Amino acid sequence: MGRRRVSDHPCLVVCPPGLEARVAEELVALGARPERTGRGGVSVGLTTRRLYAANLFQRCATRILVRADRFTVRTFADLERRIAAIDWSPWLPADAAPRFRVTTRHSKLWHGGAVAERFAAAFPETGGKGFEEGGMGDVAHPLVVVRGVDDRFTVSVDSSGAPLHERGWRQATAKAPLRESVAAGLLASAGWDPSAPLVDPMCGSGTIAIEAALLAAGVPAAADRHLALWDWPSFEPGTWASVGADAARLREAAAVPDGSGMPRIVATDRDAGAIEAARANAERAGVADRIEFRVAPVAVLEPPPGAGGGEPAGLVATNPPWGGRVGGGDLRNLYATLGRVAAERFPGWGIGVLVADRDLARQVRLGLDERLHLDLGGRSAHWLVGRLPA
Ligand SMILES: C[S@@+](CC[C@H](N)C(=O)[O-])C[C@H]1O[C@@H](n2cnc3c(N)ncnc32)[C@H](O)[C@@H]1O
Structure with missing residues (x-):
């Protein structure tokens, strides 16, 4: 060569x-x-x-x-x-x-x-x-x-070292956590605007909400981690410093010192252990103050108070369980409840549901379109996105 x-x-x-x-x-x-x-x-x-x-x-x-x-x-x-x-x-x-x-x-x-x-x-x-x-x-x-x-x-x-989706904050996991990179892909492809509210009603270890909060806070994906290229003989510290200065500027632009104007990000799950894990992860990621965590079943889901007052339309983004029986009911009921609650209480919002089984997803009954077809560790997954009637 x-x-x-x-x-x-x-x-x-x-x-x-x-x-x-x-x-x-x-x-x-x-x-x-x-x-x-x-x-x-x-x-x-x-x-x-x-x-x-x-x-x-x-x-x-x-x-x-x-x-x-x-x-x-x-x-x-x-x-x-x-x-x-x-x-x-x-x-x-x-x-x-x-x-x-x-x-x-x-x-x-x-x-x-x-x-x-x-x-x-x-x-x-x-x-x-x-x-x-x-x-x-x-x-x-x-x-x-x-x-x-x-x-x-x-x-x-x-040039990266540990995989880039390992942002460094995840230690506590609930069942079947998503990769951070996948959560980022879901948000981007649903067109989520980082100044709009976001709700994940089945948040597990909180990946979607935490990734959204980091995005809204302007925190670069690899902010807190080692990169393999730092150890290269050809590594240019000056070039790295100038890239780092760009990152600092972005973070400053996203900062909201008094908390006003922060997008409301709500993460709920029926499992108290999952919420505990999600909160601990958000603290490590430095965004716990940007996310409201609650133990609650999907059936009682509500938009954050005041949402819809002039800000861009929010997004319900979630990754429901894919298999087995949940809490005594079956998955068909869970998917149907999600669809009903979203349609009744989130008019004009976007919705994204990550599913493995498209037949099951029909229970949501909202006419969703496939935005991503993913392969997650050998399992096919579909990110279905739609807009709830105003
Ligand atoms: C696949 S996991 C979500 C994983 C998450 N995206 C992550 O990255 O950690 C599905 C979650 O749905 C929750 N769940 C199941 N049924 C529920 C219900 N009826 N209401 C609220 N949460 C529920 C489970 O407790 C579980 O944490």
Whole structure:
């Protein structure tokens, strides 16, 4: 590979399958031009500054990989030659002990472990063992992703570290928590305006409400976490500081010192343990003062007092349970109650319901449209969105 300017990084922004269009929008908002979208990722060329900004600000991404090399090989001898020619110096010091995540498809060199060993041999500190599956999954080790398809190998270095949806606040979980990146995608694709009220009547550990409050407070997604790129030999502290200054300006613009004009975000759940977990998470995220938590069943749901007084229309956004019996009733009743309460008490509001079963979702009876079709850990999920009659 010819040397390229390190200010021009060919990247793959990895995301939960179904959020590619949202990720592409976030990249456009950062001034980048996404090139191609595949399942679970968006290709884009990023300057160093945009790479830093994408890691700091993107809410829907899982990680950002920077391509180090690309080649076609069919023998281990050729693979070793190509590995020896890779210039790792922008990303990994010679004493690094990276872990290698290798996947292959339709390739002569199909054995991931054997491919990883050849890569690990380039880094003495790995002791020649670098395959992630073999006990090197520790995020303290820099991650290198190797993908071989039809003998064509792409080698990428991870710039993010722990997955970007791990914002750092989640410790307490209720049942089936959503990823923070997915909650962000739901809010964006429902067109939620961060100055409008938001209600999640089945909030669980509070992910949707907390993500909304962070958005309203102008807190960047990666505000409180370590990024792998900070440890790169090519890391530019001055560039990072200038991206950080942008973030500080945004936060200042969103600040509401006396609390007036704060959007009302209400998170309720029938389970007291879930509300306790959600409140503890919101405190860690620094947004507990922006969310009103209550233990309550969906049936008694009300809009926040005063909502509808001139502010943009609010959003009911929720992720009901997907299976089993709940509280003695069945899921059909729960979905029907949600639809009835929303239609009666939230005129003119938007509504978004994340479901696994579209037949069950018909119980909501509101004529919702599918806005996102997601793959959440191998399970298909549909984000159905609509507007309640005024
Ligand atoms: C799939 S979980 C929500 C997970 C949440 N989005 C998160 O990220 O943690 C569904 C929640 O609905 C709550 N729930 C079930 N039936 C309810 C009802 N009738 N009223 C209110 N909440 C209910 C459960 O207690 C559970 O916390």
